[in-house]
Amino acid sequence: MTSTDILRQDLSRRGILKGTGVLVVSFAVPAHLAAAATAVAGPKPLDPTQLDSYLAIHRDGSATVFFGKIDGGQGTDVGIAQIVAEELDLPADRVTVVMDDTTRVINQGGASGSFGITWGGKPMRNAACEARQFLLGLAAQKLKAPIEKLTVSNGVVSVAGAPGKTVSYGQLIGGKFFNVAMKWNGKIGNDLNVETTAQAKKPADYKVVGTSPRRRDVAAKVFAQPTYVTDVRVPGMVHARVIRPPAAGAEPTAIDESSVAGIKGVRIVHKDGFLAVVADKEWDAIRAARDLKVTWSQSPAAFPEQEKLYDHIRDAAVRKRTVEKETPGFEAAIAGAAQTVSAEYEWPFQSHASMGSGCAVVQIKDGTATVWTGTQKPHYARDGVAALLGLPVENVQAIWRIGPGSYGRNDAGDTVIEAAFLAQQIGRPVRLQGMRPEGIAWDPKGPASIHRATAGLDGDGKIVAYKFESKGFSRLEIDSNESDIAYSIAGQQWGVPLKPIEAFAVPDESYQIPNRLMAWETIAPLLDRASPLRTSHLRDPVGPQIHFASESFIDELAHAANADAVEFRLRHLTGRDAAAVKAAADKFGWESRVSGSAGNADADVVTGRGIAYSKRALTIVAVVAEVEVDRRSGKVRAKRFAVAHDCGCIINPGLLRNTIEGNIVQGTSRSLLEEVRFDRQSVTSVDWETYPILDITDAPEKIDIVLLDHPEIAPTGAGEPSTRPVAAAIANAIFDATGVRLRQAPFTPDRMKAALTGRA
Amino acid sequence: MTERISFQLNGREAVVDADPEMPLLYALRGDLGLDNPHFGCGLAQCGACTVHLNGEATRSCVTPVAAAKGAKVTTLAGLGSEKHPHPLQAAYVEEQVPQCGYCINGWMMTAAALLKSNPHPTDAQIREGLSGLKCRCGTHMAILRAVKRAAAMA
Ligand code: FES
Numbered sequence: 001m002t003s004t005d006i007l008r009q010d011l012s013r014r015g016i017l018k019g020t021g022v023l024v025v026s027f028a029v030p031a032h033l034a035a036a037a038t039a040v041a042g043p044k045p046l047d048p049t050q051l052d053s054y055l056a057i058h059r060d061g062s063a064t065v066f067f068g069k070i071d072g073g074q075g076t077d078v079g080i081a082q083i084v085a086e087e088l089d090l091p092a093d094r095v096t097v098v099m100d101d102t103t104r105v106i107n108q109g110g111a112s113g114s115f116g117i118t119w120g121g122k123p124m125r126n127a128a129c130e131a132r133q134f135l136l137g138l139a140a141q142k143l144k145a146p147i148e149k150l151t152v153s154n155g156v157v158s159v160a161g162a163p164g165k166t167v168s169y170g171q172l173i174g175g176k177f178f179n180v181a182m183k184w185n186g187k188i189g190n191d192l193n194v195e196t197t198a199q200a201k202k203p204a205d206y207k208v209v210g211t212s213p214r215r216r217d218v219a220a221k222v223f224a225q226p227t228y229v230t231d232v233r234v235p236g237m238v239h240a241r242v243i244r245p246p247a248a249g250a251e252p253t254a255i256d257e258s259s260v261a262g263i264k265g266v267r268i269v270h271k272d273g274f275l276a277v278v279a280d281k282e283w284d285a286i287r288a289a290r291d292l293k294v295t296w297s298q299s300p301a302a303f304p305e306q307e308k309l310y311d312h313i314r315d316a317a318v319r320k321r322t323v324e325k326e327t328p329g330f331e332a333a334i335a336g337a338a339q340t341v342s343a344e345y346e347w348p349f350q351s352h353a354s355m356g357s358g359c360a361v362v363q364i365k366d367g368t369a370t371v372w373t374g375t376q377k378p379h380y381a382r383d384g385v386a387a388l389l390g391l392p393v394e395n396v397q398a399i400w401r402i403g404p405g406s407y408g409r410n411d412a413g414d415t416v417i418e419a420a421f422l423a424q425q426i427g428r429p430v431r432l433q434g435m436r437p438e439g440i441a442w443d444p445k446g447p448a449s450i451h452r453a454t455a456g457l458d459g460d461g462k463i464v465a466y467k468f469e470s471k472g473f474s475r476l477e478i479d480s481n482e483s484d485i486a487y488s489i490a491g492q493q494w495g496v497p498l499k500p501i502e503a504f505a506v507p508d509e510s511y512q513i514p515n516r517l518m519a520w521e522t523i524a525p526l527l528d529r530a531s532p533l534r535t536s537h538l539r540d541p542v543g544p545q546i547h548f549a550s551e552s553f554i555d556e557l558a559h560a561a562n563a564d565a566v567e568f569r570l571r572h573l574t575g576r577d578a579a580a581v582k583a584a585a586d587k588f589g590w591e592s593r594v595s596g597s598a599g600n601a602d603a604d605v606v607t608g609r610g611i612a613y614s615k616r617a618l619t620i621v622a623v624v625a626e627v628e629v630d631r632r633s634g635k636v637r638a639k640r641f642a643v644a645h646d647c648g649c650i651i652n653p654g655l656l657r658n659t660i661e662g663n664i665v666q667g668t669s670r671s672l673l674e675e676v677r678f679d680r681q682s683v684t685s686v687d688w689e690t691y692p693i694l695d696i697t698d699a700p701e702k703i704d705i706v707l708l709d710h711p712e713i714a715p716t717g718a719g720e721p722s723t724r725p726v727a728a729a730i731a732n733a734i735f736d737a738t739g740v741r742l743r744q745a746p747f748t749p750d751r752m753k754a755a756l757t758g759r760a
Numbered sequence: 761m762t763e764r765i766s767f768q769l770n771g772r773e774a775v776v777d778a779d780p781e782m783p784l785l786y787a788l789r790g791d792l793g794l795d796n797p798h799f800g801c802g803l804a805q806c807g808a809c810t811v812h813l814n815g816e817a818t819r820s821c822v823t824p825v826a827a828a829k830g831a832k833v834t835t836l837a838g839l840g841s842e843k844h845p846h847p848l849q850a851a852y853v854e855e856q857v858p859q860c861g862y863c864i865n866g867w868m869m870t871a872a873a874l875l876k877s878n879p880h881p882t883d884a885q886i887r888e889g890l891s892g893l894k895c896r897c898g899t900h901m902a903i904l905r906a907v908k909r910a911a912a913m914a
Pocket residue numbers: 798799800801802803804805806807808809810819820821822
């Protein structure tokens with residue numbers, strides 16, 4: 001095909017494109033996305049078999065990739081730009097990443113499971129390879145030279161040995177469609193991929209991958225440019241607030257409208273258990289939500305007493321049991337062990353507690369809807385809104401704008417459905433934002449759970465048999481996306497029955513243990529509708545609880561074997577796993593000895609160190625924590641960490657370091673402080689006083705990070721893996737400092753003190 | 761009842777007709793159309809809404825707009841610009857501090873006020889001065905680096 005052909009096809013495509021109605025929005029596009037706004041759009045409708053759906057080259061030779069995921073502030077988009085730039089031989093800053101609009105990008109699953117680079121990067125890389133191959137074909141014709149002779153630098157193709165013979169990407173195809181079909185694997189979401197016959201670059205030739213270009217959103221945030229979903233304004237927009245019941249499951253039985261009669265233009269929207277107020281001005285909506293007098297129905301005392309939560313879990317009927325791994329010789333091996341050790345661990349409900357509660361703006365007009373949302377999965381939010389409004393999916397456009405934090409399926413996923421409903425009821429664009437309790441008391445929770453472990457050691461202090469069983473609330477009572485309103489508070493308030501997905505997990509590690517039984521069990525949700533203790537994905541879903549237990553237990557085994565905790569782990573590890581454990585220990589300056597033998601038992605303030613290691617998918621993390629325990633107050637301070645992180649090929653070491661730091665600090669907060677409080681009928685953690693997180697006065701003094709880079713191994717993800725070993729590293733350090741083993745998280749001063757006293 | 765309230769906002773005259781009891785935050789975001797500060801808690805517990813009121817870091821979510829009458833109000837947008845960044849803004853970019861960044865007004869406006877009164881604080885003074893602010897993404901280490909960097913630039 002000649003370039004004239006492409007141009008002709010391009011023009012005819014553009015003719016078609018003209019006919020598609022484009023919604024014009026009236027708020028400023030964030031600066032870092034502005035370039036993208038003027039880029040060539042992919043063909044419509046987005047076709048996963050077309051290269052043009054993933055990549056465009058502009059007249060100036062720069063590129064835009066259309067990425068069906070989002071970045072919550074860890075720099076995933078920069079990594080994608082680097083991967084694409086590498087294959088195209090462009091500098092990273094000449095690749096724009098569009099990831100904000102369901103009409104412009106194909107659904108690659110949104111933010112999910114730390115797979116942004118691992119899976120999300122694959123089709124992007126393949127598209128870039130395909131594009132490069134195609135461009136080289138065009139260049140070969142144009143320059144009348146064989147492809148093998150062509151080299152590319154900064155988007156300019158040259159012929160080896162013939163200086164002056166050059167053509168740029170912009171000249172070859174700038175502003176036109178490729179019209180190249182790619183082999184699509186037929187999947188939408190995380191698994192989407194397209195194949196290419198073109199060769200990807202060899203790691204030895206990387207110039208862009210492995211460097212640290214900066215984030216594109218930081219300047220906008222630092223200089224206060226409109227960035228967030230909360231900043232979206234649409235003409236004619238009204239403000240809404242939802243009113244949640246004082247007792248879980250209660251419904252309004254009487255609403256005294258006169259109680260808000262003094263507030264201008266208030267409208268009340270009520271359907272079954274769902275109640276909201278709407279007003280022109282935000283402050284009026286807030287006041288109306290505060291002042292509205294509502295009589296609520298009686299509701300059952302659905303929750304156990306907080307102190308009996310773990311008894312409830314222990315006693316509850318098992319809904320689903322899954323044995324992930326079982327070796328036939330397990331029972332015999334346990335029976336024949338020289339020594340057996342058993343322990344049980346407990347982990348509370350935790351909240352996403354995002355910096356701000358969820359927000360969404362929805363506009364419905366002429367049979368179409370536009371949704372601005374901060375959810376991690378805008379395509380699924382589009383599907384949920386379409387289902388709610390009874391619109392065809394293609395008539396709904398979801399535009400992602402970063403929300404006030406996310407870390408999984410937080411309350412943003414409820415907000416988007418509620419805003420759509422309100423916009424439909426009110427007949428005007430609606431902006432709904434939660435007040436503080438909506439994001440702490442009412443977000444879907446990370447599940448509470450118990451974990452039982454038993455192991456047998458042989459005479460040499462090696463583990464011969466290992467049983468690990470978790471029992472808890474499913475990690476998916478609420479699915480991690482919004483495509484089905486059964487998973488939204490409003491949907492459940494309208495009587496759509498619960499559809500919990502039974503899901504948990506087992507420890508992820510590579511200890512060489514000959515006999516194992518690894519299983520999990522889920523139990524029923526506590527309430528049949530709109531529960532503030534419903535559960536869903538919270539950063540590293542069920543990873544922190546499982547590995548708090550499993551890595552505390554490995555420490556207990558080391559102690560039983562009278563072995564140093566690092567050395568004991570290394571007895572059972574090889575290869576990259578062992579390398580990570582060694583690297584963290586070396587970085588920390590680990591002194592080999594049996595934990596708990598520091599010999600500082602009499603001091604008021606004692607210090608200790610602990611290690612934990614875990615994997616997540618294929619990423620390996622080892623963390624050493626140093627803690628200080630004040631035996632008088634029970635206060636634990638995590639002073640210092642050394643982290644070894646191996647996620648295969650490192651795309652951007654600078655941003656990876658910041659990502660790991662965030663995980664360690666958030667993980668520390670969850671280990672030391674975070675526990676959702678509740679009474680028999682409601683969640684009583686409603687704000688930062690009742691759900692405290694780590695204060696900067698308690699932030700670590702130092703976090704040392706060792707990045708173990710393997711350019712030859714495909715990247716395996718870094719968004720969450722370093723969260724999971726933190727709690728165990730701290731618990732193990734506490735044991736080292738005090739000789740006391742905490743088997744229930746979080747390690748609050750009260751709990752620590754009680755444990756110290758119990759021992760005395 | 762609404763009242764006419766005027767103040768200086770980022771160096772310019774601003775006027776709102778508002779319920780004097782309404783928190784300043786809603787005057788700034790709603791009546792005056794600013795995209796900063798942010799609503800985080802509405803309870804003076806997080807700092808996301810922080811502005812300078814006559815130079816002092818103030819949580820606008822619990823400060824009645826009447827308190828701004830005749831005052832000088834500075835928001836993050838008024839702290840500096842890409843062309844003329846405040847040292848903290850330059851340091852924040854250098855250290856690539858924010859993840860979601862929704863907490864940023866609290867940390868930057870509080871740190872700016874802190875550096876004004878104490879241009880070369882120790883690590884402990886920085887932590888003490890910023891205590892109570894929230895960052896859910898856990899960017900505390902980068903925040904500390906940035907504040908130290910900004911102090912070194914001043
Ligand atoms: S929003 Fe003002 S302190 Fe949280």
